[in-house]
Amino acid sequence: MRSSGAADPTGSGNAEQSAHSGYSRRVTALREDLAALPPDAPVRLAKRTSNLFRPRTPADAGLDVSSFDHVLSVDPVARTADVEGMVTYEQLVDAALPHGLMPLVVPQLKTITLGGAVTGLGIESSSFRAGMPHESVLEMDILTGDGDIVTATPDGEHSDLFFAFPNSYGTLGYALRLRIELAPVRPYVRLDHVRFSDSGRFFDRLARACREHEADFVDGTVFAPGELYLTLGSLEGEPDRVSDYTWLDIYYRSIRERPVDHLPVRDYLWRWDTDWFWCSRALGAQNRLVRLLAGPRLLRSDVYWKVVDAERRHGWLARASRLLGRPERESVMQDVEVPIGRAGKFLSFLHREIPISPIWICPLRQRDSRRWPLYELDPDELYVNFGFWGTVPLAPGESQSTHNRRIEEVVTALGGRKSLYSESFYDPDTFWQLYNGPAYRAVKQRYDPGGRLLDLYAKCVQAR
Numbered sequence: 001m002r003s004s005g006a007a008d009p010t011g012s013g014n015a016e017q018s019a020h021s022g023y024s025r026r027v028t029a030l031r032e033d034l035a036a037l038p039p040d041a042p043v044r045l046a047k048r049t050s051n052l053f054r055p056r057t058p059a060d061a062g063l064d065v066s067s068f069d070h071v072l073s074v075d076p077v078a079r080t081a082d083v084e085g086m087v088t089y090e091q092l093v094d095a096a097l098p099h100g101l102m103p104l105v106v107p108q109l110k111t112i113t114l115g116g117a118v119t120g121l122g123i124e125s126s127s128f129r130a131g132m133p134h135e136s137v138l139e140m141d142i143l144t145g146d147g148d149i150v151t152a153t154p155d156g157e158h159s160d161l162f163f164a165f166p167n168s169y170g171t172l173g174y175a176l177r178l179r180i181e182l183a184p185v186r187p188y189v190r191l192d193h194v195r196f197s198d199s200g201r202f203f204d205r206l207a208r209a210c211r212e213h214e215a216d217f218v219d220g221t222v223f224a225p226g227e228l229y230l231t232l233g234s235l236e237g238e239p240d241r242v243s244d245y246t247w248l249d250i251y252y253r254s255i256r257e258r259p260v261d262h263l264p265v266r267d268y269l270w271r272w273d274t275d276w277f278w279c280s281r282a283l284g285a286q287n288r289l290v291r292l293l294a295g296p297r298l299l300r301s302d303v304y305w306k307v308v309d310a311e312r313r314h315g316w317l318a319r320a321s322r323l324l325g326r327p328e329r330e331s332v333m334q335d336v337e338v339p340i341g342r343a344g345k346f347l348s349f350l351h352r353e354i355p356i357s358p359i360w361i362c363p364l365r366q367r368d369s370r371r372w373p374l375y376e377l378d379p380d381e382l383y384v385n386f387g388f389w390g391t392v393p394l395a396p397g398e399s400q401s402t403h404n405r406r407i408e409e410v411v412t413a414l415g416g417r418k419s420l421y422s423e424s425f426y427d428p429d430t431f432w433q434l435y436n437g438p439a440y441r442a443v444k445q446r447y448d449p450g451g452r453l454l455d456l457y458a459k460c461v462q463a464r
Contacts, residue, residue: 015073016072016073019070019072019073020072020073020082022070023068023070023072023084023176023177026067026068026084027141027149027176029067030063030065030068030143030176031147031149033063033064034063034143034147035147037063040450040452041452042452042453042454043063043145043452043453044062044063044454045062045063045065045170045174063174065085065086065174065176066086067086068084068085068086068087068176068177069084069086069087069088069091070083070084070087071083071084071087071091071092071095072084072177074095074096074099074101074182076099076100076101079101079181079182079183079184080138080179080180080181080182081095081096081103081179081180081182082177082178082179083114083177083178083179083180084114084115084176084177084178085113085114085115085174085175085176085177085178086113086114086115087113087114088110088111088112088113088114089103089106089107089109089110089111089112089113089114089117090110090111090270092114093106093266093269093270094266096182097185097265097266099182100184100185100186101182101183101184101185102182102183102185102265102269103133103136103180103182103183104126104130104131104133104135104136104180104181104182104183105122105123105124105126105127105130105131105132105133105135105136106124106126106269107122107123107124107133108124108270108272108273108277108301109272109273109276109301109302110270110273110300110301110302111300111301111302114133114175114178114180115174115175115176115178117133117134118133118134118137118140118165118166118175118178119165119166119167119168119169119170119172119174119175120166120167120169120419120420120421121133121134121166121167121375121419121420121421123335123362123364123385124217124219124362125217125218125219125231125233125362126216126217127362127363127364127365127385128210128218128363128364128365128382129210129213129365129367130183130367131364131365131366131367131368132166132364133180134165134166134372135366135367135368135370136180136181136367137162137178137179137180137181138153138154138179138180138181139151139152139153139156139162139178139179140152140162140165140175140177140178140179141175141176141177141178142158142161142165142172142173142174142175142176143173143174143176144161144172144173144447144448145172145173145447145448145449145450145451145452145453146447146448146449146450146452148447149176150447152165154370160442160443160446161173161443161446161447163370163371163372163373164372164373164374164439164440164443166372166374166375167372167374167375167420167435168374168440168456169420169456169459169460170453170454170459171444171448171453171454171455171456171459172443172444172447172448172453173447173448173453185235185265186235186236186237186265187237187238187264187265188235188236188237188238188239188242188262188263188264188265189216189217189233189234189235189236189262189263189264189265189268190233190234190236190239190260190261190262191231191232191233191258191260191261191262191263191268192215192231192232192233192234192259192260193229193230193231193254193255193256193258193259193260193261194229194230194231194232194259195227195228195229195259196228196229196230197226197227197228198226199222199225199228199344199347199348200344202220202228202230203340203343203344203384205230206218206220206230206340206361206363206384207340207363207382209230209232210363210365210382211382214232215232215233215234216233216234216235217231217232217233217234217268218230218231218232218233218362218363219231219233219360219361219362219363220360220361220362221252221255221358221359221360221361222347222357222358222359222360222361223256223357223358224357225351227256228361229255229256231255233268235265239262241262242262242263242264243258243261243262243263244267245263245267245271245274246267246270246274246296246299247274247291247295247296247299248288248291248292250274250275250286251271251272251274251275252272252275252277252278252358273300273301274296274299274300275299276301276304276305277358277360277387277389278358279304279389279390280299280304282390283304283307283308285299285304327393327394328393328394328400329391329392329393329394330391330392330393330394330398330400330401330402330403330404331390331391331400331423332354332356332388332389332390332391332392332403332404332407333389333390333422333423334386334387334388334389334404334407334418334419334422335385335386335387335418335419335421335422336385336386336407336411336416336417336418336419337364337377337383337384337385337386337416337417337418337419338383338384338386338411338414338415338416339378339381339382339383339384339414339415339416340363340381340382340383340384342414342415342416343384343386345414346384346386346410346411346414346416347359347386349410350386350388353403353406354388354392354403354406354407355392355393356388356389356390356392359386359387359388360385360386360387360388361384361385361386361387362384362385362387363382363383363384363385364377364382364383364384364385365379365381365382365383366378366379373436373439373440374435374436374439374440374456375417375435376436377417383416401423401425404423404424404425405425408424408425408426412430412434417434420435420456420460423463424460424461425461426461428457431457431461432457435456440456
């Protein structure tokens with residue numbers, strides 16, 4: 001990890017000056033790389049890692065932005081951080097925690113980048129009070145499609161780009177530097193796992209916990225129709241006993257086993273990363289001998305993602321399954337938001353038609369009344385994020401998109417929204433109605449008039 005300014009307790013002085021000088025040099029080099037590309041060539045980022053679950057056509061030319069991975073400064077007085085776009089949340093957390101601070105929202109996986117979480121969407125158990133990662137951004141340096149680098153702020157000349165950037169997935173530009181707010185944090189988190197057998201009571205209790213701010217963190221896990229757990233996390237000082245789910249023990253199993261638990265705050269923030277929520281079981285990584293041999297270094301979401309990406313490209317397991325005569329299965333990797341009043345209906349739909357378990361539940365409320373046009377939520381409404389990831393069997397004659405299309409239909413009918421990090425199957429008219437085509441096109445025309453960056457529909461649905 002490179003954290004050039006984090007060692008300076010005031011966020012100023014020689015360390016910060018050196019860090020920002022390095023940033024300026026990297027910007028100059030990037031401009032030169034962009035100028036060297038053919039003028040009509042599409043612009044893509046050359047990235048070593050990704051947390052997206054949708055296919056993508058390989059690009060002929062790519063800008064190497066891997067060097068933009070520095071935490072430039074952490075200001076413990078102003079409670080802000082200046083970071084480059086390719087900084088991972090793991091890097092930022094490690095730079096902020098020594099100051100008793102953390103990002104307002106820390107997405108679940110260590111290698112999600114700040115730029116990725118803002119141009120895409122992120123959510124976690126603090127989202128019922130802090131919204132999404134983009135809501136704590138104060139300003140961004142954005143490389144636009146026409147080659148300019150602009151500083152976008154909520155009230156500056158590029159405020160249209162600032163507010164349209166979330167959910168644009170790099171089609172309006174790339175964030176090279178972001179200044180974000182940080183929040184104070186204590187060393188440990190107490191977890192209370194409250195079991196419910198009725199979904200109506202579960203969602204009522206979840207809504208009350210969020211409304212009355214009963215905890216610092218709120219999320220839930222659904223193992224079966226009659227087995228739901230609401231997890232309330234409260235920041236506190238050092239407890240008598242602390243659990244460890246970074247190696248042999250598995251966090252999501254503890255939800256059923258320990259009504260009360262305690263974790264160091266860093267372990268809490270990454271509680272889902274060690275086993276990719278629960279998806280590591282499909283890769284055999286929940287076998288105790290495998291865990292013993294792998295060690296914490298390999299029990300990480302980015303390692304699992306590489307395995308899944310290799311299977312997606314080569315299809316070894318799919319071919320083996322066909323040879324064994326097993327029914328064809330459809331991959332369903334989705335996160336959706338549904339208003340709290342309709343959450344019970346959506347959960348019933350999942351139990352009835354999408355046989356995936358467990359299901360992650362995360363409440364979300366927009367932090368304030370500002371308008372984010374490409375992913376509009378009602379600022380007065382509490383939403384429930386449903387995360388469900390796995391495969392489901394296909395009946396004879398059903399296409400590979402059958403269940404995903406059905407999910408999109410139901411989410412839309414219930415007044416919800418679907419994240420675009422995974423596969424989408426909307427027709428163009430429906431897509432642009434949901435994701436505000438007129439607002440998108442206006443900003444696209446201003447900052448990428450030559451169309452060097454992909455169109456949002458082309459990128460997220462047509463997988464170009």
